[in-house]
Amino acid sequence: MTVKSLVDIVDACPPDDGWGCSVTDDITLNGVPYAPFSKGDKLGRVADWSSESKDRDGRGGRSQYNRNFRDQQVYGANHAVIFNAPPTEDEGSFSVVSNVRDSGKTRFGRGGVFTRGRGQRGGRGDTRGGRGQFQQTRGRGGQSGGYGGYDRAGRPTGGSRGGRRFGWRDYDKPARNRDASINVKAEWSLLEEIDFTRLSKLNLEADNGEDVGSYGFLYPYDRSYEKPPVKGAEKRLTALDRAAYNVTASSDPVIQELADKDEATIFTTDSVLATLMTAPRSVYPWDIVIVRQGNKIFLDKRENAALDMVSVNENAADAPMDASEGNKDTINQPGALAEEATYINHNFVNQVVTEGESGKVDMPNANPFYNPSEDTDPPASKVYKYRKFDLSTNEDNPVFLVVRAEIDAVQRNASGEDQLVTVKALNEFDSKAAGSGGALDWRTKLVSHRGAVVATEMKNNSCKLAKWTTQSILAKADIMKLGFVSRANPKANDKHVILGVVGWKPKDFATQMNLSLANGWGIVRTIADMVLQQGGDKYIIVKDPNKPILRLYEIPAGTFEEDEDEEEEEEEEAGDDDE
Template identity: 70%
Template sequence: MESLSQIIAALPDGDGWGPPVTSETTFNGVPYAPFSKGDKLGRMADWTVDGKDRDGRGGRAQYSRYNRDQQVYGAGTVSLFSAPPAEDEGSFSVVSNVRDTGKTRFGRGGAVFTRGGRGGQRGGRGQDTRGGRTALTTRGGRTAPASSGTTASRGAAASRGRRPGWKDYDKPQRSRDASVHIKADWHLMEEIDFNRLGKLNLDADEGEDLDSCGFLYYYDRTYDKPPVAKSSERKLTALDRAAYDVTTSSDPVIQELADKGEATIFATDSILSMLMCAPRSVYPWDIVIVRQGGKIYLDKRENAALDMVTVNENAADAPLEAADGSKETINQPNALAEEAAYINHNFANQVVLESSGQKVQMKHANPFYNASEETEPPASKAYKYRRFDLSTNEEEPVYLVVRTELDAVQKNVTNGENQYLSVKALNEFDSKAQGSGGALDWRAKLATQRGAVVATEMKNNSCKLARWTVQSILAKADVMKVGFVSRANPKVNDKHVILGVVGWKPRDFAAQMNLSLSNGWGIVRTIADMCHKEGDGRYVLVKDPNKSILRLYQVPAASFDEDEDEAEGDEVKAE
């Protein structure tokens, strides 16, 4: 037998294994089809793709999850080899404009459960009306009567209890405006996202009292009893009492403490609580930070955004602005915030027993009240100036002084000692309106399902309740009283009724909300250190209106003096 080499040598010249050698450009004019490493070859041969089952539908492989959306090798360049159309199709039009309702947005038809036949094959929770009897449908371990004369689908069943995130793509894109106008001459120093803020941590002491001013009335315990009937509901009455919210640098007591060198950081509880609860905030806000003489003052602008009491800020479907399509003006965020501020002011004044003989006096009188100029009596309010140690080492001590507020006092039932209270109020506008956040009807559920009502409020108003809790802890309040105030008529926002009052110990409530004070102190110390490094000057900390980001700007010294001059000019023109 001849060997392989002998056979190859016997072949004529030019012949051999493989394609013939030629110099002609055989593939001249054929476009090149590029490829990528992501192209898939799929199966070498699949004889079941075009097969049909006995019902005339596509075979099993056609609906296989392995074949669906399979990328074919070279599919991206098929158009290079397609033949040009033989006729002009520009004038082609479809005669029928009826939509194909057999498919949904996601390309698959929804299942329909009917009374007869096998309508409920795809869903195991359809209704069964065999023999004309109404059967029972089991959902989540509960048994409920099924409707016998209607058709239901999975989408209809889900619409009765709207799933979180359902149809999120169809929601209007909200674009909020910043709380302060960012000018061109402002220098951006730092940009911090909320994820970084959540990782900060600093343990501080419980604080010590430096001074106290004002007085407190005793709390009326009859408000703790829920109303028996609708006729016994108490109306919220407007009481004219002088209340103040003076910024840090304008407080005469803080100025005196700064001159004595009691601390290096000064703030009010309203401003400090906003900074400590910043990761929970959604709406825009800003804080003015002034460093002068080695001391830092956390200030707020006149009519600042953080003065307002937000409503359902953290709800998944928060109240809409007019620009977002809201038609009810009284249920827009700004209107709800003004209503909530009005309720909180009057509620705190109404739930105390005003008696000149029964009140607790602090060391000094109210530093902001001037009897010769004011026509209204002062409200029940005590200001405690407390100092906290934020030092990380003994060599560089850092102290913070904060002005805290208390609203009332009550006798302890067991030992008869005075307990200091902070009094706040949650408000219900309309449980069926857009922006209610799935809240329960307080009139029907507050007495029987108080835990569910409170849990819903903790979800929808996480930032607001966290700020109230932080303020109560900073003031060392023994009890935090929270009232539930609802509209007398959902369509009217100037008449309200008090449905009940619930009291908690602030630290216990903070544990329920998963609120970490050490994280808040870490945020305060980090922002203060950023301003310390830059030296004396004026800074602005701004919460981005649409993102979970804080931005620290260095601004000119007279940045907000112009705004105050303009506000004074407007007042003169109004007079």
Template identity: 65%
Template sequence: MAPLELNALIAALPEHENGWGPPASVESALNEVPYAPYSKGDKLGRMADWTSEGGKDGRDQRGGRQGYNRNYRDQQVYGAGTSSLFSYQHAEDEASFSVVDNQRTSTKTRTGFTGRMTFRGRGRGGAGGARGGRGGAADRSGGAFQRAGDRSGRDQGRFDNRGGRGGRGRRFGWKDYDKPQRNRDASVVVKPEWKMLEEIDFNRLAKLNLETDEGEDVDNYGFLYYYDRGYDKPAGTKPAERKLVVQDRVVFNPTTTEDPVIQQLAEKDEATIFATDSVLSMLMCAPRSVYPWDIVIVREGKKLFFDKREGSQLDFVSVNENAADPPLETSEGNKDSINAPHALSMEATFINQNFAIQTVNEESKYDFEHPNPFYNEEDTEPLGSKAYKYRRFDLSLNEEEPVHLIVRTELDAVMKTPNGEDTFLTVKALNEFDGRAQGSGGALDWRAKLSSQRGAVVATEMKNNSCKLARWTAQAILARADLMKLGFVSRANPKDNNRHVILGVVGYKPREFANQMNLNLSNGWGIVRTIVDMCMHMPEGKYVLVKDPNRPVLRLYEVPADTFEEAEDGKAAGGDDN
């Protein structure tokens, strides 16, 4: 700066009568100018050193303690490294830029294979010997994809915790690239006039707990035939195979509000909550469910009725609902219509109804105190073996506010013990459709493995049908059945869903089977009590508890009183969308 310019700048500065320097009230001409602190020992040449080489983004890369060494011994710690204020800031990080090789590769490789990707159970992920995860992809085509796969495999192995050690990329399952997104439809159409009151996540439901007693019998209805022990022969052998025959018998399963016995018990104030074992078991095992479902809840005064609508999913038996890759709908790409979820559910329901009737001997009969309450003398079809036990459970938290539940449970057969005592059974059937079809869940061949590896077969069914087996076990415990018979029914021909054979029957005690499945009934009662308390705080009316079709969430809706009731045209006012 020239002396004349410096003198002019000094003359322009106002005088400060009480001190040195310009007064504080005067605005500085150097506002908005970056300031670098300095020490009196600093050289003026180092105040803003434009000649020194900075690191990336202008940062100094001298190392620890501000990089002090003999080359920078003149630089004091105070104010060191502040030259970054004057450095150029890059708008983008050029280190993240990479070049993609889009060169066309030949379909013929050195090994002679055509250009294709092969997905294996334990394959190689990328080139250069980089091992893939379980089910990793091996590209035999070489070229650009192979080199890109090698690079991406290293990157994913570094940043993705599923990739394992270096060189391992994303873990692919069997034909994971070809799996469509599962967007299931809801079991019921949610109308615009429905008001959502609560949304409950399954994680919250799994933490609930309520201890209850074993319940007491209120009334018993119906009759039972004795179980045919001939079906308990060693399973899996040719002589034990029996054809499943269509049985001309009628079995009633009315909903809660249509049950005349429950209506009488409600008028007598025998309990506060009323339900059937089908509805109650679904609610108790809700955290295991995957497929959508819904339950209708009606509050009349201080009473609650857990109901189901006409055509509800609760009336049908699911197949491989909990498998890692459950069956696909036809609209989702399943080429076998007989192995679609809806077709398998109808088949399993048909098998269970006929299996329970076929496995009893109608020559001997056990009558309960009252006859079947749903049978009309005008019906011409004979009744099937079925008993209805109305049992009461105490869900009270304290003596001041008693809460009791009455549930209608069902029994399928009776059997004599070696001591001559009668034991009551529930009879259910697992079904095998096609081990090679999509959605089979890796099930073993029952004809080959049922006799020698029965435990493995049952364990696989527990994994693929966790919700279904848990519901059956809960129903047996609610009915206080002594034994639960599980039949293994397979198709006579995997491509024909109309003809079936019985391969064998296995008996379990319900409590022991629940322990094997890790089924906690106290958690189920906690879920029931939570939903009851939720509805008791609502005004009188009708509510619908809906399982989200694609998420583990329950939603409680308040609906109009005429929802699901028959309209004049014969269709439901708010029915199923299937």
């Protein structure tokens, strides 16, 4: 408004009647919208420009955010706002739509990956968390492509590399698509599909079992391996050629003899039975063959089955990855680690016993699988105990189970009594490699932090330790020895050293692991009832390779027998070619 226009207004409104323009009777409100005020309206200022305005940063005015003005109201706010301009489209509800797919849920929710320190270089997102992420960067000098960042303590790094992401690579893990232990064929009939949640709720109390027969002999356990080794002078793991057997139940001559005598309804071995009893803890795929002969069933394994291998870090959150998942370290892939662990267990149990007639304990019966005329290697220290368990739920329908369990050594306690010992070995491949599951360095922590080392192994190898503990309880062993074997060089898997041995009572170790044998017996009885209700002769239980599910299939009677005949023919042909 100019000075001239202001003077004209003052001249038009003579101040005869006070301040302002004179009021005449000609002024009417007809046709003019009018909003009366209420007595409840409070007038704080003559002109309050901050009440309805917005700050420069787009936030509301002082009355919305300052508690000192929370009692003040905008004049006429409780009436219809009819003087306002027509409403326009709310642009605040719009957002940029991306035409790429979401990368999926992460540990912070869908697309909620938080990174610090890695900006965008040259317009390219330097992050691997997928699209739709929230990225917090701190540029240098106001640049959009920030090179600086903040470390975990909140200090600006200012370097060319930013701080570490939260949940390192958790969002970037590829989907685990493991292969099944066996290919399901079209002619197989699916009978039942059971998820692990249902299996975990099963429960059946069974007795402690009774011995039906014992075969073989035992060497005394060498206690010197329990002493902490001197640094640089650890005992090497040596390969000893000893004859050890893992015959399946239907091929076991002793089990066949017990079946002919109608000693039980279910016949199996401890490795197969422990795998089924600890199924809810398993992650890797496996399968069990069930053969029915009349009212008897045999829980078998296939030749070179997956359950014969010893897994490594199966239950770790950061489990070892295969080559298809981007792991270029060949010796630290799941298959190579399983072969290494199986090799270690086979040789460790033979090394920690003192061979000789002194202290040797013979069972009433000789080893049922050893044939001196055919086997060139001496038999290993092993006792095969055939034990019988009552799984009956009522007296009218008795159900018994016979299992072949194994004992590895014998030791004498302070009172001079012999104690039966089972021997197993945990192995360390590389505590700094991917897939180690956050394991501690055994060479420096095993003696001083033994509890932490064992707790980590319980977490990373829950299924494996549960199976070993179950096998020890089934055999009625007094002590379970766990050896700690590590690579001599983390980059090579052919040389190992023994760092120590720790012993536990199997039932005490089961309590620490929260292992319930009643749940395991419930799983076995449930599977047996499913099979006995069917009319077929052969079945197979398959653990889904990628889901916590068991599937029960009915298969043709001749399945797997043709494959075994073909393997035998190939071996014979290979032998003829060598000659």
